[in-house]
Amino acid sequence: MDLLQLRYFRAVARTEHLGRAATQLRVAQPSLSRTIARLEADLGVPLFDRQGRGIRLNRFGAAFLARVDRALGELDDARTELADLAGSGCGSVVVAAENLAVLRTVLGSYLAAYPDVAVRLSQCSPEETATRLQAGTVDLAVLSQRLDRPGIAGRDLITEEVLLAVPPGHRLARRRRVPVSELLSEPFVTTGPDYWPRTLLDRLFAPTGRQPVIACEGDEPASLRGLVALGLGVGLLPAMARPSPGARVSWLHVDAPDCSRTLSLYWREGAYLPLSAQRFRDMAAERFAAIEDGRAPGGL
16 A cells, blocks of 8 residues: 555545546546555455445445545645745645635735745635535634534634624614614525524524524625615624725614624644644734724724
8 A cells, every 4th residue: 555545545535436536636547446446455345335337435435534534634744844844935825714705804914924825715614614624625714603523723813793784774774773673574684504694693583483584595794795785684794894895884783692703713633734824823813803902903
């Protein structure tokens, strides 16, 4: 068994498709098939169940993949750590978030301070973000949901009030505060259940025994303010969005306990975090602490 076999196996295991894995690895499919067959022969067990022309990872393959992920992850971390120690290269950092707008707070400063670092951003659902983090395909993840998974470490960046945004001319536009009881019939612009605005909305409505009226449900939190401004409905937005330029809305405080969200930064616990990612993590913590303390302006 060699490293090439392990990397080939991991690609096939993740895609469960020889053709796609071969394309990803830039090798011929027959060569990839022979490599997997030799690995299975060496291990003495099949790693995949063959179903016609398709393949499925079986229980042996799933157990082996967990070990291979850890082994290859350690080797990749070792290569990165040695490069950092030797001071060679400029490094890279891969950051995933459910809403890329929150990264603007730190991204400009980071790029100015480290212009030679290759920065890659990825926007995906909180569940997919967590999966990518655990798999080691991203260095850092920024989420507004608590991520309680084995092998994941994190720190809170900021806890901020969540406000109600209403369109111009709305019956509540001149109010400063509103209880949830006055919102029972209001149409809401919100996200799907996997994202924090919907989770918070459902929690606020739970004591009333009513379900919120959903006028729009999407997976792009950054678009909510514009849809509210168009008059489609009202929406819950973080206070950080208030000073941002863009669609005009009116802002109200919601009279409900803990109407807030906490933005947190996560990374793999115990794995080597590249120096470029360590710097991004530290700069993010400093930037958001300054916003929370009022020493720096917010805005998304």
